Amino acid sequence: MRIADTLPGETVDICVPLKSHILPGTAEIHWKMVDEDGFELFPDRYYQGIFMMIVVEDQAPPPNLRRLVPG
DSSP states (O other), X not given: OOOOOOOTTOOOOOOOOOOOOSSSEEXXXXXXXXXXXXXXXXXXXXXXXXXXXXXXXXXXXXXXXXOOOOO
């Protein structure tokens, strides 16, 4: 997915589709953004990438979706 050109200090929303397991369990996702040549962006700030965890439980209620805001 291409992200629109964004100037320094501007904000842009990025959507990354994630898919959970079909069986109960936990999945850990480390996501890194790269440029069109495959070079990592922000390697010194997010050297392990952005970490997400998906927990699938039997008969779980609908997910609580949140917007991640840099801290």
